[in-house]
Amino acid sequence: MSLPTKTRSPRLVDPSTIVGWGVDADPRNDPTYPIRDQSKDHGLTSAWDRPQVQHAQVEILQSIEHIRQPAVVGTSVPPSGLSGMMRRLAFRWSESNWMHWLMLMGADRVNVVEGLVGDLANGRIPNIPGEMGGGAELAFNKRGLIKKTALVSSVAGLAFVAWRRRQKN
Amino acid sequence: MIAMDYRGPYRVRLSEKPMPRILHPEDAIVRVTRSCICGSDLHLYHGMVPDTRVGTTFGHEFCGIVEQVGPEVQNLKVGDHVLVPFNIACGKCHFCQQGLFGNCHESNAQATAVGGIFGYSHTAGGYDGGQAEYVRVPYADVGPTVIPDWMDPDDAVLLTDVVPTGYQAAEMAGIQKGDTVVIFGAGPVGIMAARCAWLFGAGRVIVFDMYDYRLEFVRNYAPAEVYNFEEIDDVVVFMKKTTDGLGADVAIDAVGGDARGNFLHWLFGTKLKLEAGSAIPLHWAINSVKKGGIVSIVGVYGPTGNVVPIGNVVNKGITIRANQASVKRLLPRLIEHVRVGHINPKALITHKVPLQDVADAYHIFAGKLDGCIKPVLVPHGG
Numbered sequence: 093m094s095l096p097t098k099t100r101s102p103r104l105v106d107p108s109t110i111v112g113w114g115v116d117a118d119p120r121n122d123p124t125y126p127i128r129d130q131s132k133d134h135g136l137t138s139a140w141d142r143p144q145v146q147h148a149q150v151e152i153l154q155s156i157e158h159i160r161q162p163a164v165v166g167t168s169v170p171p172s173g174l175s176g177m178m179r180r181l182a183f184r185w186s187e188s189n190w191m192h193w194l195m196l197m198g199a200d201r202v203n204v205v206e207g208l209v210g211d212l213a214n215g216r217i218p219n220i221p222g223e224m225g226g227g228a229e230l231a232f233n234k235r236g237l238i239k240k241t242a243l244v245s246s247v248a249g250l251a252f253v254a255w256r257r258r259q260k261n
Numbered sequence: 262m263i264a265m266d267y268r269g270p271y272r273v274r275l276s277e278k279p280m281p282r283i284l285h286p287e288d289a290i291v292r293v294t295r296s297c298i299c300g301s302d303l304h305l306y307h308g309m310v311p312d313t314r315v316g317t318t319f320g321h322e323f324c325g326i327v328e329q330v331g332p333e334v335q336n337l338k339v340g341d342h343v344l345v346p347f348n349i350a351c352g353k354c355h356f357c358q359q360g361l362f363g364n365c366h367e368s369n370a371q372a373t374a375v376g377g378i379f380g381y382s383h384t385a386g387g388y389d390g391g392q393a394e395y396v397r398v399p400y401a402d403v404g405p406t407v408i409p410d411w412m413d414p415d416d417a418v419l420l421t422d423v424v425p426t427g428y429q430a431a432e433m434a435g436i437q438k439g440d441t442v443v444i445f446g447a448g449p450v451g452i453m454a455a456r457c458a459w460l461f462g463a464g465r466v467i468v469f470d471m472y473d474y475r476l477e478f479v480r481n482y483a484p485a486e487v488y489n490f491e492e493i494d495d496v497v498v499f500m501k502k503t504t505d506g507l508g509a510d511v512a513i514d515a516v517g518g519d520a521r522g523n524f525l526h527w528l529f530g531t532k533l534k535l536e537a538g539s540a541i542p543l544h545w546a547i548n549s550v551k552k553g554g555i556v557s558i559v560g561v562y563g564p565t566g567n568v569v570p571i572g573n574v575v576n577k578g579i580t581i582r583a584n585q586a587s588v589k590r591l592l593p594r595l596i597e598h599v600r601v602g603h604i605n606p607k608a609l610i611t612h613k614v615p616l617q618d619v620a621d622a623y624h625i626f627a628g629k630l631d632g633c634i635k636p637v638l639v640p641h642g643g
Binding site for chain 1: 269388
């Protein structure tokens with residue numbers, strides 16, 4: 093098989109040795125994707141043959157860019173608490189507005205604190221080293237673990253010394 | 262049941278959660294037998310995707326046994342072993358009707374820019390994912406596909422995302438016979454894109470990454486020319502020199518927002534979140550493709566914005582094509598490729614981990630530890 097040589101550098105892999113080389117080559121794919129099949133274009137949204145609409149039993153926040161609720165919705169983790177209030181506020185803006193996303197990112201961070209408080213309120217002390225994959229770090233990255241431990245210990249030590257000095261003064 | 266439970270950036274654990282229920286007549290409940298951790302799950306894990314709520318279960322690459330079906334499900338029956346595309350697609354809307362199953366308009370209330378995706382934040386619909394013993398699967402007649410008898414479930418689970426996404430990266434690139442294709446990223450999707458570039462007739466496939474073990478893997482698997490960008494002064498100059506000064510015909514971004522390779526992009530995108538992830542692979546792709554070339558993007562970025570040289574896109578006359586993979590559209594062709602031996606998906610799996618060890622699995626994958634390329638979680642009874 094002879095291929096056009098498009099580059100001056102020698103190819104390190106000979107395409108003729110590749111199993112399946114060129115089986116999906118399509119000269120019409122230039123440019124093609126997505127190939128719009130206009131015969132299946134419904135036009136107006138109201139003309140779609142919609143699936144049955146799910147009636148959610150929990151609060152679903154909806155993008156203001158939608159003209160109606162999509163037929164199915166995810167129901168995991170409804171908004172709640174302070175982070176939920178922030179998320180509700182975020183959905184006053186469209187997906188095109190930075191405030192929408194910044195508010196959601198802020199809510200995500202607040203939600204992490206809420207998660208910790210929720211654990212403690214339920215009598216559960218979260219195993220944070222375990223949740224962060226400490227076991228794998230110990231097994232496969234001992235050097236990294238030692239570095240991180242030394243760094244955290246140093247920062248904590250310095251903070252403690254600074255605190256003691258301030259107490260004495 | 263037990264399920265992966267997101268607690269905040271870099272923190273996940275296993276928790277008891279209620280069994281999923283049928284909430285819509287076209288739902289099914291699936292008992293998970295395999296569930297991968299995807300490179301794009303790491304964007305969630307690192308806290309980069311807005312509206313990722315504490316308590317969410319991730320996992321959009323899974324297969325399993327149908328346990329229960331809603332009253333309107335016609336094509337599946339209890340006991341079927343199915344692979345479940347990561348897209349939640351109604352099959353009826355304007356977009357699904359045109360084969361754009363990754364862009365369904367009837368599956369995501371929280372955003373219009375992306376269709377519903379299992380376990381991928383509320384920005385992608387707020388569905389729990391498959392890193393669990395059981396999962397609710399909406400539109401069960403559309404996406405889930407019965408795994409052929411001859412197919413290994415380890416191959417099947419990779420047909421839910423990795424293989425279609427890599428294949429579509431090559432397809433969208435409009436590769437013509439003899440084209441030089443450069444791929445940024447030697448993760449599972451980049452590896453698969455390199456393999457599939459040959460199926461479309463590439464004449465030369467070049468892959469960049471910073472991890473030598475991944476470059477070694479793709480060198481043998483695809484096969485491909487491989488380069489560690491940390492050992493190269495300027496990736497774009499290198500690409501120009503190796504293509505007679507013109508640039509590649511096609512460039513594929515198979516990394517997305519977690520990319521390394523440029524301090525400022527890393528700082529502002531990955532750490533400070535002022536960009537929607539680090540866009541350095543996209544930057545390299547635009548600048549190293551030839552004039553009139555095609556940039557294909559399958560790397561995942563957040564919904565806000567990124568700093569990229571859009572002026573060069575105009576000046577060079579570049580075509581950019583990008584999308585979430587339309588898994589259902591591609592499945593028949595890809596199943597055939599696996600059957601005849603053109604693609605060997607399960608070769609990518611380096612780690613099979615019990616679901617109970619999900620926190621360690623995430624850490625291994627995120628940290629590129631122990632030669633990890635693709636981890637698969639296996640629930641009890643899987």
